[in-house]
Amino acid sequence: MATALDLPPGDPLGAELDAFVAAHDLPARAAALDRAPAFPRAEFRAMGEAGWLGLTVPPERGGRGLPLATAGRLLYRLAYRAGTAFAKLALQPEFCSVLLEHGDATLQTEWGRPLVGGRRLVGNQLTEPGAGADAQALGATARRDGDDYLLDGTKSEAAFATDADAAIVYARVGEPPGGITAFLVPQEGPGIARRISPVDLGERWQRRGSVEYRAVRVPLRHRLGEEGAGFAYVRPELTRERALLAAIYLGVARASWEETVAHVGGRRAFGRPLSDQEAVAFPLVEDAARLDAAALYVAQTLDRLARGEEAEGEAASAKWLATEAALTALDHAIQFHGGRGYSSELPHERRWRDVRSGAIAHGPSEVMHVVAARRLWPRRPRAPT
Numbered sequence: 159m160a161t162a163l164d165l166p167p168g169d170p171l172g173a174e175l176d177a178f179v180a181a182h183d184l185p186a187r188a189a190a191l192d193r194a195p196a197f198p199r200a201e202f203r204a205m206g207e208a209g210w211l212g213l214t215v216p217p218e219r220g221g222r223g224l225p226l227a228t229a230g231r232l233l234y235r236l237a238y239r240a241g242t243a244f245a246k247l248a249l250q251p252e253f254c255s256v257l258l259e260h261g262d263a264t265l266q267t268e269w270g271r272p273l274v275g276g277r278r279l280v281g282n283q284l285t286e287p288g289a290g291a292d293a294q295a296l297g298a299t300a301r302r303d304g305d306d307y308l309l310d311g312t313k314s315e316a317a318f319a320t321d322a323d324a325a326i327v328y329a330r331v332g333e334p335p336g337g338i339t340a341f342l343v344p345q346e347g348p349g350i351a352r353r354i355s356p357v358d359l360g361e362r363w364q365r366r367g368s369v370e371y372r373a374v375r376v377p378l379r380h381r382l383g384e385e386g387a388g389f390a391y392v393r394p395e396l397t398r399e400r401a402l403l404a405a406i407y408l409g410v411a412r413a414s415w416e417e418t419v420a421h422v423g424g425r426r427a428f429g430r431p432l433s434d435q436e437a438v439a440f441p442l443v444e445d446a447a448r449l450d451a452a453a454l455y456v457a458q459t460l461d462r463l464a465r466g467e468e469a470e471g472e473a474a475s476a477k478w479l480a481t482e483a484a485l486t487a488l489d490h491a492i493q494f495h496g497g498r499g500y501s502s503e504l505p506h507e508r509r510w511r512d513v514r515s516g517a518i519a520h521g522p523s524e525v526m527h528v529v530a531a532r533r534l535w536p537r538r539p540r541a542p543t
C-alpha cells in the first residue's frame with residue numbers, strides 16, 4: 159500500500175538508498191547503538207561519502223541539492239527501513255544551515271564541507287538550563303575582546319555533547335539584553351567542559367549532555383552572520399526540519415504497523431487469528447487511516463515549502479500530528495505483539511522510545527501549537543522558535 163510519502167515507483171534513488179542500508183546493515187546497527195550508545199563515526203563517514211548527508215544542501219556546498227519534498231520521501235524510506243537514527247543523522251547538515259548559509263568561505267572549507275562529507279561532526283547548542291522551549295530567555299553571553307569574542311554560559315540537553323568536533327552556539331552580544339548571535343565553536347580548548355547526561359529514554363546514540371563555556375576565545379571570523387541575527391537565521395531552518403522530522407516519524411511507525419498487521423493475521427489465540435478480534439483489528443484500521451492522513455499532510459507541507467511558500471505553522475503542526483499518529487501506532491504494535499512487544503527482542507519498544515523525543519525536541523508539541531496558532535491570530539504574542 160503506497161502512502162503520500164513513498165517515492166514514485168522505480169525511482170532510482172530508492173534503490174540506491176536500499177542498497178546502502180543493506181550494505182551497512184543499518185537496522186542492526188541502529189539496534190546496537192541503542193544497547194551501547196555511541197556516535198556512529200564509521201556510518202557517518204560512509205553516509206557522507208555516498209551522498210546521504212545533506213540531501214537538500216546545494217551541490218556547491220557538497221550536498222545533493224534535492225528538493226525538500228524528495229528529501230522528505232527519502233528520509234521516510236530510510237526511517238521505514240532502519241528507524242530514526244540514520245535518518246536523523248542524514249539531516250545533520252540541514253540542522254547546521256546557519257553554518258552552511260552564514261559561515262565565511264574559510265569556515266565552509268574547514269567545517270561546512272567536512273560536515274557534509276561525514277568527516278567532522280557539528281552540533282547545535284541553543285538550549286540552556288534556564289532556557290529551553292522559551293529560547294528567548296537564553297543567557298549565554300559573548301563579549302567582544304579585540305579580534306575575538308569571550309564566550310560564557312552553559313548549554314544543556316545538547317546532542318553529541320562530547321562527540322561533536324564543533325557546535326553552533328547561540329549567545330547574547332552587546333548591551334543587555336543583547337542580540338542573540340550564532341557562533342561556530344570548536345569543542346576542544348581552554349575553558350570548555352563537556353559531560354554526558356544520564357542515559358536517555360530513546361535516541362541514545364545522540365549522547366546528549368551539557369557544555370560549559372568559561373571565557374572561551376572565539377575568533378571574530380567564527381561568528382555566523384550578523385550580530386543579533388541568530389534567531390532570524392535559525393527560524394526557517396526549524397520550519398524545514400520540523401516537516402522533515404515528521405516524515406521520519408511516520409516512516410518508523412509505518413514499519414511497525416505493517417509488521418503488526420502481518421503478526422496479528424497469523425498469531426492464533428482463542429482458536430482464531432488475533433485479527434478476528436475487533437479489539438485488535440479496529441485500532442490497526444484506525445492507525446492506517448491516521449498514518450495515511452498524516453503522510454498526506456506532511457507531503458503537502460513539504461511540497462509547499464519546496465515551492466517556497468510560507469508554511470511555518472503547517473510544519474509545526476506536521477511534526478505534532480506525525481508524532482502523535484506514530485506514537486499511537488507504535489503503542490499498538492507493542493500491545494499486539496504481547497510480551498515480546500514489550501521487550502527488546504522486537505524493535506517496537508525502541509521505535510516508540512525514539513519517536514517519543516519528537517514531542518519535545520526541535521520544539522515541544524505545545525509550542526508547535528503556539529507557532530500554528532499565530533498563523534490563525536497573527537496578533538498573538540510570538541512564539542520563541
Ligand SMILES: Cc1cc2nc3c(=O)[nH]c(=O)nc-3n(C[C@H](O)[C@H](O)[C@H](O)COP(=O)(O)OP(=O)(O)OC[C@H]3O[C@@H](n4cnc5c(N)ncnc54)[C@H](O)[C@@H]3O)c2cc1C
Nearest residue numbers: 282283284285290291292315316317515518519520522524
Ligand atoms: C532527543 C533530544 C535531542 C535534543 N537535542 C538538542 C540539541 O542538539 N541542542 C539543543 O540546544 N537542544 C536539544 N534538545 C533540547 C530541546 O530542544 C529542549 O528540551 C526543548 O526545547 C524543551 O526545552 P526544555 O527541556 O528546557 O523544557 P522547558 O522549556 O522547561 O519545557 C518543559 C515542557 O513544558 C511545556 N511547555 C513549554 N513551553 C510551553 C508553552 N509556551 N505552552 C505550553 N506548554 C509549554 C512542554 O510540554 C515542554 O516539554 C534536545 C532534546 C531532545 C529530547
